Structure formats: structure tokens, C-alpha cells
Amino acid sequence: MTNAPHIPTNVPPQKLEWKGALSIEDANPLYQDLLKAFQKKQPTYLDLSRVTDMDSAIIQLICSAFKEALEQGMELHLTGTVQDSLQSTLVRYGFIMHEESTGEGLEKQWCIQQKGSL
Amino acid sequence: MVHPAKGVPMIDKFKDAFKDEASELLSTLEDQLLELEKNPHNQETISAIFRAMHTIKGSAAMFGFDTISHFTHQVENAFDKLRNGLIPVSKHLIDITLRARDVISTLLAEPDADMEQEMSLLAKEFNELGSETSEAAPKAETEKSEPQQTKRESEGMITYRIHFAPKPELFKNGTNPFRLIDELYELGPLSVIALKSAIPPLSKLDIESCYVAWDMTLTTDKGIDAIKDVFIFVEDLAQIAITSTEQVDEIKRLGEILVDRGIASPEVIDHIEQDKRKIGELLVEKNIAKPEEIQSALLEQEHLKQLKDRQEVSSATIRVPSERLDVLVDLVGELVTLQARLARTAVSLQDGGLTVISEQFERLVSQLRDTTMGIRMLPIGTTFNRFRRLVRDLSSELGKEIDLITDGEETELDKTVIEKLTDPLVHIIRNSVDHGIEKPEERELKGKPRRGTISLSALHSGAYVLIRVSDDGAGMNRERIYAKAVEKGLLSETIPLGSLSDQDIFQLVFAPGFSTATNVTSVSGRGVGMDVVKRQIDSLGGSVLVESSPGKGTNITLKIPLTLAIIDGLLVRVANELYVIPLSVVDGCVEIQRDALQLQQKSRSILTYRQRVLPYVALRDLFKVPGEQPVIEQIVVVNAMDAPIGFVVDQVIGDYQTVIKPLGLLFKKNDGISGATILGDGTVALIVDVNHLASLAQQQEAKQIQAM
Numbered sequence: 001m002t003n004a005p006h007i008p009t010n011v012p013p014q015k016l017e018w019k020g021a022l023s024i025e026d027a028n029p030l031y032q033d034l035l036k037a038f039q040k041k042q043p044t045y046l047d048l049s050r051v052t053d054m055d056s057a058i059i060q061l062i063c064s065a066f067k068e069a070l071e072q073g074m075e076l077h078l079t080g081t082v083q084d085s086l087q088s089t090l091v092r093y094g095f096i097m098h099e100e101s102t103g104e105g106l107e108k109q110w111c112i113q114q115k116g117s118l
Numbered sequence: 119m120v121h122p123a124k125g126v127p128m129i130d131k132f133k134d135a136f137k138d139e140a141s142e143l144l145s146t147l148e149d150q151l152l153e154l155e156k157n158p159h160n161q162e163t164i165s166a167i168f169r170a171m172h173t174i175k176g177s178a179a180m181f182g183f184d185t186i187s188h189f190t191h192q193v194e195n196a197f198d199k200l201r202n203g204l205i206p207v208s209k210h211l212i213d214i215t216l217r218a219r220d221v222i223s224t225l226l227a228e229p230d231a232d233m234e235q236e237m238s239l240l241a242k243e244f245n246e247l248g249s250e251t252s253e254a255a256p257k258a259e260t261e262k263s264e265p266q267q268t269k270r271e272s273e274g275m276i277t278y279r280i281h282f283a284p285k286p287e288l289f290k291n292g293t294n295p296f297r298l299i300d301e302l303y304e305l306g307p308l309s310v311i312a313l314k315s316a317i318p319p320l321s322k323l324d325i326e327s328c329y330v331a332w333d334m335t336l337t338t339d340k341g342i343d344a345i346k347d348v349f350i351f352v353e354d355l356a357q358i359a360i361t362s363t364e365q366v367d368e369i370k371r372l373g374e375i376l377v378d379r380g381i382a383s384p385e386v387i388d389h390i391e392q393d394k395r396k397i398g399e400l401l402v403e404k405n406i407a408k409p410e411e412i413q414s415a416l417l418e419q420e421h422l423k424q425l426k427d428r429q430e431v432s433s434a435t436i437r438v439p440s441e442r443l444d445v446l447v448d449l450v451g452e453l454v455t456l457q458a459r460l461a462r463t464a465v466s467l468q469d470g471g472l473t474v475i476s477e478q479f480e481r482l483v484s485q486l487r488d489t490t491m492g493i494r495m496l497p498i499g500t501t502f503n504r505f506r507r508l509v510r511d512l513s514s515e516l517g518k519e520i521d522l523i524t525d526g527e528e529t530e531l532d533k534t535v536i537e538k539l540t541d542p543l544v545h546i547i548r549n550s551v552d553h554g555i556e557k558p559e560e561r562e563l564k565g566k567p568r569r570g571t572i573s574l575s576a577l578h579s580g581a582y583v584l585i586r587v588s589d590d591g592a593g594m595n596r597e598r599i600y601a602k603a604v605e606k607g608l609l610s611e612t613i614p615l616g617s618l619s620d621q622d623i624f625q626l627v628f629a630p631g632f633s634t635a636t637n638v639t640s641v642s643g644r645g646v647g648m649d650v651v652k653r654q655i656d657s658l659g660g661s662v663l664v665e666s667s668p669g670k671g672t673n674i675t676l677k678i679p680l681t682l683a684i685i686d687g688l689l690v691r692v693a694n695e696l697y698v699i700p701l702s703v704v705d706g707c708v709e710i711q712r713d714a715l716q717l718q719q720k721s722r723s724i725l726t727y728r729q730r731v732l733p734y735v736a737l738r739d740l741f742k743v744p745g746e747q748p749v750i751e752q753i754v755v756v757n758a759m760d761a762p763i764g765f766v767v768d769q770v771i772g773d774y775q776t777v778i779k780p781l782g783l784l785f786k787k788n789d790g791i792s793g794a795t796i797l798g799d800g801t802v803a804l805i806v807d808v809n810h811l812a813s814l815a816q817q818q819e820a821k822q823i824q825a826m
Binding site for chain 1: 159161289294295296299303309310311312314317318319320321323325326328329330332333334
């Protein structure tokens with residue numbers, strides 16, 4: 001997301017890796033992970049390559065994290081190849097307009113909308 | 119069976135149009151099925167197949183082909199299940215769908231064909247597909263049997279706007295909003311946009327609360343009650359607003375949708391539309407609308423546009439019987455000849471005004487010619503596609519594993535030429551599958567990959583298209599071909615094998631009655647085939663080249679002229695005879711004095727052209743034209759069979775639009791001439807077959823060298 005000037009450039013990035021078909025039952029530990037990552041004030045990379053599916057609770061968790069990052073001026077990035085099944089869920093339920101096979105592309109589509117919605 | 123309504127001619131016309139359309143759909147269907155076999159998870163292909171089946175079903179019912187309609191419905195059902203993830207893509211599914219495709223295709227061609235048995239067999243198989251896996255399938259509970267519906271899709275269709283804003287407690291109640299949206303998808307085409315503006319930042323988030331809302335546009339004929347039923351259990355847990363939009367023929371402008379939705383007043387829109395910028399951006403800038411509201415309105419616009427496109431797609435092209443195109447080409451040919459006469463008259467009258475008109479006329483005629491020829495051009499890919507099925511079926515019949523790779527599908531060729539190419543290609547590919555590629559075990563023993571590869575490619579090369587069929591199979595066996603040719607009496611025993619070149623040996627397979635297959639299979643080996651290939655390609659003015667190396671594979675290249683009707687030619691004169699050399703193979707012209715030529719003729723006919731050695735041959739000698747050789751002659755340099763060669767002529771007259779007229783049977787044996795054309799003054803000029811002449815010249819030279 002945005003590069004705020006007060007973040008030192010030499011801070012090592014941290015990586016989160018989520019796995020499987022994620023639903024509201026899995027939300028709490030993932031939420032805690034994200035909160036911890038934000039406390040460390042390091043650029044955070046969320047790898048989605050092993051996520052096969054998400055429900056609305058998990059998708060809104062990611063959206064919420066982007067809003068937090070924007071408010072705090074922190075870096076949050078999505079990485080990895082987005083699996084076909086996840087892509088079609090995101091398109092089918094209206095979270096992105098067209099399929100996107102990379103985390104970076106997803107972030108781009110998402111962020112434009114995010115900024116717009118804020 | 120099928121009872122097509124006894125019809126007035128108009129109905130018949132519509133039926134023909136339906137048959138044409140359905141046949142096209144079926145041929146792409148075959149392609150898509152094979153594609154799906156390769157990429158079983160491609161949702162787009164699955165949807166495309168489903169749509170094709172749906173269209174065939176609907177149109178068949180409309181035109182009274184009830185059998186086709188009912189049968190297709192079963193296939194469509196299977197693909198609906200596939201689309202919803204209830205059954206997987208399997209070889210069996212592809213197999214029976216291909217068979218079903220064939221049944222539909224047969225019924226289209228012969229509505230009275232007896233297909234009952236095959237149809238009921240297939241129907242049973244399709245039905246079993248669902249029942250085997252329905253228990254294991256994850257989404258089985260959402261499947262609803264599709265109501266029998268044969269009326270036209272657009273009838274009674276209403277587009278609704280649905281705003282669905284769950285209260286935060288929705289999740290705690292155990293409801294998954296996605297499943298509700300799934301149910302809406304079942305009702306008809308649906309566009310969905312998630313509204314995320316209410317989602318708080320992480321620090322204020324309650325993970326068990328729902329913050330997302332949805333705006334949706336649904337087009338359905340099921341009525342508003344069916345939509346309300348979807349939300350019946352969440353009425354207290356969400357704000358739900360369902361409104362119908364007016365059915366309009368025109369696609370609404372964004373401003374109209376926004377006024378309709380009560381987001382902006384008509385005055386505001388009017389005022390804003392004065393500005394030439396995008397209305398959506400302006401409304402957001404002026405804080406009249408939220409970005410999400412604009413996006414949602416845009417989505418509705420897109421949804422309606424797609425619906426309209428679906429209805430309009432058929433009117434984008436028109437169908438014309440190919441005979442009419444043939445007549446058009448003939449007429450253009452006559453026009454070209456007449457234009458040549460006009461040009462000639464203008465020159466002989468030395469009238470400036472007439473010359474200008476003639477030149478303008480020539481430009482127009484040439485454009486008209488290119489456009490007309492262009493209409494007849496089709497990408498060769500349409501023919502390639504059918505070979506994928508051929509290879510798939512043949513290889514499984516013979517217990518072989520073969521991939522067919524195609525390249526250059528977009529290469530365009532005259533429609534007539536493409537039609538005549540199909541049979542020769544079928545023969546060549548059958549031969550590759552049957553004789554060329556070895557059985558998987560045999561291949562492994564030879565250290566080759568189990569799966570054999572046949573590649574089919576097309577590319578432009580001057581005025582020709584080269585179509586190449588290559589395989590990585592066993593290659594051709596010189597000894598066996600020789601022995602067989604001797605046995606069949608095609609070759610005298612007195613000619614030793616060693617004296618024959620590879621090309622000579624390989625050309626033997628094109629002799630009538632030649633076949634080396636030890637087992638006569640249903641695939642090939644009946645001794646017909648390759649001679650048919652040769653004859654067909656010859657009749658197209660093309661040639662066949664065979665290259666093969668034992669153990670490595672075989673390449674068969676068909677060299678086919680782009681078009682059969684009109685070409686650009688270079689008109690040349692030898693004594694009083696006129697010849698046309700196809701301009702596309704001409705590289706350049708050089709002038710040369712007789713003395714210099716005579717000097718060289720003592721050794722070999724070679725001169726230096728653009729720093730390269732150029733062999734040349736005199737057309738006067740080749741065609742045995744009587745008459746005195748002029749002192750200064752011209753050499754036309756052409757590219758024949760990928761190597762340059764010069765033709766010595768008395769005079770180069772100039773370029774000339776040539777309408778090719780076939781020569782009569784009397785001239786069938788006349789080597790070196792591919793046709794004739796009528797010039798503006800009515801005289802006939804012969805069209806030179808450059809490739810043939812070049813090989814003739816080579817042979818003559820070889821003889822001379824031997825004699826020396």
C-alpha cells in the first residue's frame with residue numbers, strides 16, 4: 001500500500017502464509033496474526049498461494065487489514081499465485097471485477113476499490 | 119422421430135439457417151470438448167459447451183426438431199452439473215458427449231435416421247453420471263432439477279435490482295451469504311458487486327460480524343416471489359430491497375440509471391453532462407454519489423449490455439451461399455480482362471484523358487479483386503480442428519498414445535482450396551497414426567517418449583501455403599518401399615535400390631495401388647490413399663514433398679497455391695509467344711548480351727546475380743520456340759522450390775493481372791504450364807509453372823553433366 005515517510009526502509013519484511021479453504025471458524029487465529037504483524041510496524045506480505053477458498057468473513061478480514069494499513073501508513077501486500085478456485089469465488093461474489101491470478105494483481109484491483117470506498 | 123413442420127419456403131429457409139448454425143456450433147463443440155479433456159478445470163470451456171448445448175436445444179425446439187431438443191437437454195443437464203461442480207470432467211464424460219455430438223450431427227443431416235438405440239443408451243449414461251457422484255459432491259444440496267422450459271429465453275424476462283445488506287448478526291446466526299447469492303445465480307444471469315465501505319479497520323473489527331453488503335442485478339423469468347423466497351429465512355437479519363427495472367431496448371446511460379436509482383436528480387445529471395468528462399468521476403468529485411454507487415450502476419449497465427449482446431450476436435454476420443461468391447469471382451475475372459483491354463486501347467489511341475480513366479479503373483478493379491478474393495479466404499484452422507478428433511479416436515482404437523500439435527491455424531487459404539485439402543490431410547494423418555507412430559511399448563524400447571507426436575502446421579511462403587504433417591514415428595523404410603514397389607510391378611527389378619534417391623523412393627508411395635502395411639486395418643492399408651493425395655494436390659496446382667529418416671519420423675509437406683482464380687503476373691515474350699510468370703515468385707530482372715551467354719553456355723548455364731551463383735535456363739529451349747535469338751535478352755530471376763533460378767526471355771513486357779483459365783484436357787500432359795490467360799486483345803498467354811520448369815531444368819542439367 002502506501003509508503004509513509006516515517007517507516008524506516010531497513011525494517012525487515014514479515015511474511016504470513018495462509019492455507020486451505022478458510023472460513024469464519026478459522027478467522028480468529030488469522031485475525032490475531034494480522035494484529036501482531038501490525039504491532040511490529042513492519043511491511044507485511046500475505047501469501048495466498050495455498051489458499052483454496054475463502055468465505056465472506058475472511059475476505060472482509062483482509063479488506064479490514066487494508067483499511068488499517070492505510071490508516072496507520074503501513075505496508076501490506078498480497079503475494080503468491082492466486083488459485084483458480086479462489087479467483088472464481090472472488091469474482092462470483094462481487095469482490096473483484098475480473099479474475100486475477102497473482103496476489104499483486106489482486107491487491108491492485110482491491111486497493112483501487114478500497115481507496116474509493118474509504 | 120423428428121417432425122419438422124411441413125413448411126412454406128420461408129420456414130425452410132429458417133430451418134436451413136438453424137442447421138448451418140447448429141453445424142457450426144457442433145464443430146466448435148468438438149474442439150471445446152477436446153480442449154476440456156486437456157484442461158479439465160477450465161470453467162470458461164465448460165460454460166462455452168453448456169451455452170452451445172443450450173443454444174442448440176432452444177433453436178431445435180423452435181424449429182420443430184423436437185428429438186434433437188429433448189436429447190440435447192440431457193447433455194445440457196450433465197454440463198450444468200459439471201458447471202456447478204457436482205460431477206468431475208472424465209474421459210468417459212468426454213467420450214459420451216462426443217458420441218452425443220455425433221448423434222445430433224447425424225440427426226441434423228438426416229432427421230429420419232434411426233438413432234433411437236444410441237440415444238437411449240447415451241441418455242442412460244448421462245443420467246447415471248449425476249447419480250454416481252451426487253452423494254460425494256460437496257454442493258449437491260444446492261442442485262435443483264431444471265424446469266422443462268422450451269420457450270424463448272427473452273420472453274417474460276425481467277431485470278431486478280437487489281440490494282442485500284445483512285445486519286452484523288448474520289454470521290452469528292450461521293448464515294453464509296454466499297449460499298443466498300448461489301440461489302440467485304440459479305434464477306438467471308446475475309451480476310454481483312460487494313459493497314465494502316462499511317468494513318472497519320482491523321482494530322475496530324469484530325470478526326463475527328458481517329459488514330459487507332451486496333448490490334446485484336438479476337434477469338429472470340421466475341418472478342419477484344422467487345427472489346423473495348431466497349431471502350425468506352434472513353428477512354429479519356438483513357435489509358433487502360428488490361426493484362424491477364423497466365425493460366428497455368436501448369442500453370441506459372449511466373446518468374439515467376443513477377436518476378432511476380434516486381442517487382442523483384435529473385437536473386444535476388443534466389448540469390453535469392455539460393462537462394465532457396466521465397460522469398461517474400464528476401459525481402464522486404462533487405460528493406453527489408459514492409464510488410460504490412457508481413460502480414454498482416456501471417455493473418447494471420454492463421449486465422444489460424451483455425444481455426443485449428447475447429441477443430444480437432447472430433446479426434453480426436450474414437450468410438451467403440458460396441456459389442454466389444464463385445459467380446462474383448468469375449465476374450471480377452471478366453472485369454479484369456476487360457480492364458486490360460481498356461488499358462491497351464488507351465495506349466494505342468494515345469489519348470491522355472482515356473489513359474487517366476483507365477489507370478483509375480485499374481486501381482479500383484485491383485482493389486475489388488483483392489476484396490473479392492479476401493471474402494473467399496478462410497483460416498485453415500477450421501480444417502485442423504477436425505483432425506484432433508480423428509487422431510484422438512484413431513489412436514485409442516489402435517492402442518497408441520498420440521498428441522496432435524497444430525500451428526498456424528490463422529493462415530488463410532481460398533475456401534475451395536481448403537475444402538479440397540481435407541481428404542488428402544485425412545489420408546496423411548491416418549498414415550502417420552497407423553504406420554508412423556509406434557505402439558507405446560515399442561517406443562519405450564527405442565528410448566522415445568511413450569506418447570508420439572504428430573504436428574500439423576501451416577505457413578505462408580510467397581504465393582503458396584506450406585502445410586506440413588510431421589510425426590516422430592518410425593520413419594519410412596527404403597528397403598520395404600523398394601521391395602513392395604517391385605512386387606506390385608511399379609518398378610522394374612533391373613533398377614537397383616542404390617541408384618534411387620530418397621526422393622525417388624518416397625515418391626513411389628504415391629503410386630496407385632501402393633501399400634506396405636502388413637496388416638490391413640480399418641484405418642489404412644487398403645492401398646488407396648496416398649495416390650489420391652497426390653492427385654488431389656496436383657489438381658490444386660500444388661506439390662507434395664516427403665522427407666523421412668528411419669527411426670526419427672516423417673515430414674510430408676504440401677505446397678498449395680493461395681488462390682486458384684486470379685494472380686499478379688509478369689508478362690514476358692519469347693519470339694511471338696507470350697508467357698506469364700507469377701509475380702509473387704519473381705525476384706528481379708537482369709539484361710544480358712548474347713555473346714556473354716554464348717561464352718558461358720560452353721560450360722554450365724550460370725551467372726553471378728547479387729553476389730550469388732545463379733543457374734539459368736532459356737524458355738526458348740525449354741518450350742522449343744522457333745525463331746532468331748535477339749542480341750540482348752533478359753533474365754527473369756525467380757524463386758523456385760526455395761532456390762533462385764533464371765529464365766531467359768526475349769523481352770519483359772510488364773506486370774499483368776492474370777485471370778487463370780484452366781487448360782483443356784489436351785494440354786493435361788504439358789509439363790511446365792499451369793494454365794492460360796486471355797489478354798486484353800484476345801490473345802492467349804500461357805502461365806509458367808515455375809517449380810516444374812525448375813526441376814525440369816535440373817534434370818536436363820544432370821543429364822548434361824552425366825554426358826560430359
